[in-house]
Amino acid sequence: MTWEPEQNGACYAVTAQDLSKRYGRRTALDRFTVHIPFGCIAGVLGPNGSGKSTFFRTLAGLVRPDAGEVRVLGETPGWQAMRRIAYLPDRARWYAGHRVEDALRWAARLWPGFARDVAEELLVRMDLEPAMDVSGMSRGEEARLMLALCLARQVPLYILDEPFTGIDILSRERILSALIEMASRREMTVLLSTHEIGEVEGVLDYAVFVRGGRVVLAGAAEDIRADQGSMVDVYRRLFAERGRRHDGPDVR
Ligand SMILES: Nc1ncnc2c1ncn2[C@@H]1O[C@H](COP(=O)(O)OP(=O)(O)OP(=O)(O)O)[C@@H](O)[C@H]1O
Numbered sequence: 302m303t304w305e306p307e308q309n310g311a312c313y314a315v316t317a318q319d320l321s322k323r324y325g326r327r328t329a330l331d332r333f334t335v336h337i338p339f340g341c342i343a344g345v346l347g348p349n350g351s352g353k354s355t356f357f358r359t360l361a362g363l364v365r366p367d368a369g370e371v372r373v374l375g376e377t378p379g380w381q382a383m384r385r386i387a388y389l390p391d392r393a394r395w396y397a398g399h400r401v402e403d404a405l406r407w408a409a410r411l412w413p414g415f416a417r418d419v420a421e422e423l424l425v426r427m428d429l430e431p432a433m434d435v436s437g438m439s440r441g442e443e444a445r446l447m448l449a450l451c452l453a454r455q456v457p458l459y460i461l462d463e464p465f466t467g468i469d470i471l472s473r474e475r476i477l478s479a480l481i482e483m484a485s486r487r488e489m490t491v492l493l494s495t496h497e498i499g500e501v502e503g504v505l506d507y508a509v510f511v512r513g514g515r516v517v518l519a520g521a522a523e524d525i526r527a528d529q530g531s532m533v534d535v536y537r538r539l540f541a542e543r544g545r546r547h548d549g550p551d552v553r
Pocket residue numbers: 324327328329347348349350351352353354355356391
């Protein structure tokens with residue numbers, strides 16, 4: 302699928318123009334520029350430390366960029382925009398003594414658009430019991446709980462930072478099929494970062510390849526595949542020579 306800059310008068314789900322962010326001497330984002338259309342499942346792909354989480358945290362209003370422009374669902378990132386965004390951080394934080402059902406109640410009270418019935422359905426799908434103690438969960442169970450809570454929100458944009466970390470292959474497949482089903486039922490945009498590129502390749506409509514805090518390639522997955530082969534091949538080609546000098550973004 303190829304997207305035009307504007308669809309039905311609507312603009313992009315996310316636009317970032319020359320975003321920069323430094324932590325001391327480390328550069329997390331370096332003139333990061335991308336335009337992600339509405340209604341797609343977009344993969345943000347890149348090696349460790351390439352800036353994926355920093356970009357997502359910027360969209361969630363948790364990181365303030367040093368320079369550049371960013372809009373998410375047409376708004377400046379912040380609490381107002383977050384009412385319409387479900388964000389899955391790369392690390393979980395739970396209250397001591399919470400059980401799954403407490404987490405559910407907490408999410409229902411705090412998160413706009415949280416659909417309890419959808420959450421309960423997703424918990425069954427992810428093989429989680431309401432009485433399970435969150436603090437005693439395995440890493441994979443915890444990741445599945447976070448994801449179920451996040452996907453239970455009925456919002457136009459989901460930002461999922463490494464949703465498959467610590468999750469076994471069968472659960473990953475269940476999650477991917479839940480995502481595809483959700484996306485087929487209603488218009489939504491999903492941004493996800495992952496190192497499991499081969500597995501998610503089939504669900505991606507759009508791909509953004511990132512290195513050293515910069516977007517080195519972005520475009521419709523179909524076009525990239527037609528021009529350059531599978532996402533795994535593209536990834537290998539772009540990132541195999543890790544020390545190679547980067548001559549600037551190739552953004553479509
Ligand atoms: N809070 C922070 N303080 C200091 N440095 C940071 C901070 N957050 C990110 N960085 C640095 O910014 C760079 C980008 O980090 P980021 O977490 O965005 O990468 P990533 O692509 O998500 O990596 P990974 O795939 O390993 O999760 C790294 O060099 C990282 O060490």
